[in-house]
Amino acid sequence: xxxxxxxxxxxxxxxxxxxxxxxxxxxxxxxxxxxxxxxxxxxxxxxxxxxxxxxxxxxxxxxxxxxxxxxxxxxxxxxxxxxxxxxxxxxxxxxxxxxxxxxxxxxxxxxxxxxxxxxxxxxxxxxxxxxxxxxxxxxxxxxxxxxxxxxxxxxxxxxxxxxxxxxxxxxxxxxxxxxxxxxxxxxxxxxxxxxxxxxxxxxxxxxxxxxxxxxxxxxxxxxxxxxxxxxxxxxxxxxxxxxxxxxxxxxxxxxxxxxxxxxxxxxxxxxxxxxxxxxxxxxxxxxxxxxxxxxxxxxxxxxxxxxxxxxxxxxxxxxxxxxxxxxxxxxxxxxxxxxxxxxxxxxxxxxxxxxxxxxxxxxxxxx
Ligand SMILES: Cc1cc2nc3c(=O)[nH]c(=O)nc-3n(C[C@H](O)[C@H](O)[C@H](O)COP(=O)(O)O)c2cc1C
Numbered sequence: 001x002x003x004x005x006x007x008x009x010x011x012x013x014x015x016x017x018x019x020x021x022x023x024x025x026x027x028x029x030x031x032x033x034x035x036x037x038x039x040x041x042x043x044x045x046x047x048x049x050x051x052x053x054x055x056x057x058x059x060x061x062x063x064x065x066x067x068x069x070x071x072x073x074x075x076x077x078x079x080x081x082x083x084x085x086x087x088x089x090x091x092x093x094x095x096x097x098x099x100x101x102x103x104x105x106x107x108x109x110x111x112x113x114x115x116x117x118x119x120x121x122x123x124x125x126x127x128x129x130x131x132x133x134x135x136x137x138x139x140x141x142x143x144x145x146x147x148x149x150x151x152x153x154x155x156x157x158x159x160x161x162x163x164x165x166x167x168x169x170x171x172x173x174x175x176x177x178x179x180x181x182x183x184x185x186x187x188x189x190x191x192x193x194x195x196x197x198x199x200x201x202x203x204x205x206x207x208x209x210x211x212x213x214x215x216x217x218x219x220x221x222x223x224x225x226x227x228x229x230x231x232x233x234x235x236x237x238x239x240x241x242x243x244x245x246x247x248x249x250x251x252x253x254x255x256x257x258x259x260x261x262x263x264x265x266x267x268x269x270x271x272x273x274x275x276x277x278x279x280x281x282x283x284x285x286x287x288x289x290x291x292x293x294x295x296x297x298x299x300x301x302x303x304x305x306x307x308x309x310x311x312x313x314x315x316x317x318x319x320x321x322x323x324x325x326x327x328x329x330x331x332x333x334x335x336x337x338x339x340x341x342x343x344x345x346x347x348x349x350x351x352x353x354x355x356x357x358x359x360x361x362x363x364x365x366x367x
Contacts, residue, residue, distance in 0.1 A: 001036070001198055001221045004136030004165040006067055006093055008036035008222075010240040012211070013168070015202055015226030016041050016071045016096075016140070020284065023060050024267035028260065029229060030064060034236030036222065037067050039140075042098045045074030045083035059090060060271070069094035069138060075110030077125040084129040084137065095133065097126065099141040099155070100170050113174040117145050119158050126162040136165030140202075143186040146175035150186060153193035160194050167194070168224055171203040171345075181344040187218040200224050203344075206231060208239040208248045210343035215243075230287035231341055233260055254292070254332070258315065261288045265311055278305045293336040294325050 001011045012034055014021060018041040026038045040058055047055035059070050070087045072095060074080050080097070087095045099115040099122070107114040115122045130137050139159050144150040156167045169190045171182035182203035191199045198221035201214045206228040214223050228235050234252050242248045252260075264284065269277035285302040289295040298318040305311045325336045 003037060003067070003069075003094055003138065003198070006037075006136070008067070010034055010036035010236065011200075011215070011222035011243070012036045012236045012239055013200055013202075013222055013224035014038040014229060014236075015168070015170075015224045016098075017226050017230075018042055020230070021226075022058070022271070023062065023065060024264060024271045025284075026065050026068070027062070027267055028264040029233055029236065031263070032234050032237050032260065034234075034238070034240035036236075037069065037093075038065070039069045039071050039096050042071045042073045043083075045072045045076070045079045048072070048083045048086055049079060059087070059092075061090070061092065067093035069096045071096040071098050071140065073098035073111040075115070075125070077128045080125055081128045081132045084133045088133045088135050092135070094136045094138055094165070095129065096168070097129070097137065097139045097164075099139050100174075113142055113145060115141075117149065117151065119151070119155055122155065123158045123162040126159055126164060130163035137163065138166045138168065139164050140168040140170070142170050142176075143173050143183060143190075146173050149173075150189075152186065153189045156190045156199065157193045157195075160197050164197065166198045166200060166221075168200045168202055169220075171201065181347075184214060184217045184345050187214070187220060191219045198222060202226070204228075206235070206341040206343050208235065208242040210346055211235075211239045212242060213343075213346060228341070228343075231290055233264075251291075254330070257288060257291065258319070261285065262315070264288075265308075269308060274308060275306050278307055278311060281305065281311070291338050292322070293332045293338055294322065297321055 001008050014026065014029060014035055016039045021041050029035050043055050043058045048059065061068055070092050072080060072083050084095045098112055100113055126137065141152050141155060143152045152169055159167060167190065169187050171184060171187045187201045200222040201218050201220035202224040205211045205214060205223055205225045211223040214220065225235055232251065238249045265281050268281045271277065272280055282303050282305060286299050289299050298314065301314040301317065305314060326332055
């Protein structure tokens with residue numbers, strides 16, 4: 001599949017997750033393979049224009065971090081245009097516009113999902129960006145404001161006419177927040193509404209089979225994974241293999257999970273410095289722990305790390321403590337295995353235990 005003139009190695013995308021999809025996370029995922037295209041956390045267009053240090057940190061990238069799109073939010077056409085030009089100057093492969101964010105700070109200034117309710121104005125803003133840059137401009141949206149206003153098909157069509165190269169659709173409405181089931185029929189209606197541009201489906205994909213199901217049922221050209229990449233950083237590689245060969249590779253073993261946890265931590269420290277990197281990693285490690293089986297002391301201890309040495313000591317203590325739940329070969333006894341991660345749109349009453357896909361607590365809980 002293509003975004004503009006870029007031929008992608010796989011139809012699999014990383015969804016922006018503010019506070020997480022930073023350079024260290026993207027590099028960790030890219031090293032594991034299968035990821036076709038990644039997007040930064042959302043960045044305020046005005047902050048980028050003002051060269052705000054936090055905005056610059058959000059757009060930081062490296063040669064291994066390709067292809068990459070910067071996601072902008074804002075509602076002032078001139079600012080969005082100028083910020084898009086800055087993105088191009090930074091050398092990234094695309095600019096993405098946030099039209100799906102339901103957070104008040106974003107919608108109250110007319111950005112995020114407020115854009116979905118104002119078709120003509122949004123199309124004008126987008127055209128201004130498209131005309132100002134050579135790199136592809138894409139848009140990320142929800143299905144609409146609420147069930148009575150499923151504007152995504154009309155918006156996608158209007159944006160295609162305004163020149164966007166692709167649209168990403170999270171199959172929920174703004175009113176839904178993160179509750180309920182991802183609406184695959186809703187994503188399909190967006191696929192059917194556009195003429196030629198790729199539509200990338202998104203929402204609750206936590207397994208390779210879930211990604212394939214979304215592709216088959218909606219007809220979307222690609223799938224974007226957000227939280228699923230936390231639970232399973234190997235999801236892109238495993239999904240790419242499933243799509244290519246028809247066989248789903250097994251989930252990685254515990255040793256590999258710990259190796260990648262360490263790699264992710266190390267990239268955090270390289271990027272943010274030792275103490276800050278360790279502090280920030282406190283909210284990343286619990287995602288890995290979700291697939292570790294019993295891990296309560298690990299999740300508690302990690303909240304105190306301030307250095308590489310602290311991190312390594314916590315991991316070492318955890319490896320020792322975890323032995324009580326394992327057989328002689330070091331594998332977790334079946335009764336301690338974590339529950340399967342069935343995507344919402346594949347769950348049935350007969351599924352047995354499933355773990356809901358969690359939205360992290362904190363200021364972003366309303367995403
Ligand atoms: C913590 C968090 C942060 C998010 N940040 C962004 C963001 O910066 N921009 C955006 O367009 N969507 C953001 N989203 C929405 C995700 O990109 C994605 O659309 C949504 O989580 C559904 O996909 P998933 O089930 O694969 O995670 C965020 C979601 C979460 C949970």
